[in-house]
Amino acid sequence: MARGQIENTQERQVLIAFGGLPGTGKTTLARTVASRYAAVYLRIDTIEQAIQDSDVLRAKIGAAGYVTAYRVAADNLRVGRSVVGDAVNPLMVTRDSWAEVARLASVSLVEVEVICSDVQEHRERVESRSSDIEGRRSPTWEDVIGLKFEPWKRPHIIIDTARKSIVEVQDELMRELLKARHSPE
Numbered sequence: 001m002a003r004g005q006i007e008n009t010q011e012r013q014v015l016i017a018f019g020g021l022p023g024t025g026k027t028t029l030a031r032t033v034a035s036r037y038a039a040v041y042l043r044i045d046t047i048e049q050a051i052q053d054s055d056v057l058r059a060k061i062g063a064a065g066y067v068t069a070y071r072v073a074a075d076n077l078r079v080g081r082s083v084v085g086d087a088v089n090p091l092m093v094t095r096d097s098w099a100e101v102a103r104l105a106s107v108s109l110v111e112v113e114v115i116c117s118d119v120q121e122h123r124e125r126v127e128s129r130s131s132d133i134e135g136r137r138s139p140t141w142e143d144v145i146g147l148k149f150e151p152w153k154r155p156h157i158i159i160d161t162a163r164k165s166i167v168e169v170q171d172e173l174m175r176e177l178l179k180a181r182h183s184p185e
Helices: 003-012 026-037 044-053 064-078 092-105 119-128 141-145 166-181
Strands: 014-019 040-043 083-086 108-115 157-160
Touching: 014 026, 014 092, 026 040, 026 083, 026 108, 026 166, 040 044, 040 064, 044 064, 044 083, 064 083, 064 092, 092 108, 108 166, 119 141, 157 166
Parallel strands: 014 083, 014 108, 040 083, 108 157
Antiparallel strands: none
16 A cells, blocks of 8 residues: 555544543444444443453453553554544543544544533433443433543533434534544644
């Protein structure tokens, strides 16, 4: 492959790191983006449950799910695939780690924070949903409001899912991603 072809591939590649509290619509949006970009989809909840199911770390697994996702993301970026990371990403250190993966792979990073500004709607979503991952318990509203969530310090896309249809939110996100991917870094 000629050098120009490699550069063109890298220009198209992107690491899109989602973050936000459970129940905001983050996973629905991350799956949509992964599908539309034909990207590798890495969901921390799935990885963490697989680690717990392995009987190696059945108790508190700490950062194991995130660290695993960073490594798998790096491998996929190195072979030319775009990656979508779906995680709460509540701390700057988790977001900084995604940024480091993108930097080391020489690809663009787009960070997306998904929120639901209507507290009642957010609570209803959390309380009415069930986990789609076998063996994984859905967080309670108390779990969600008890999460330590540090503010974002880098420019990023913010998508508010409150009082909008999924189609409206998906369209808004795709427009924002298109702008972010074509703006100078």
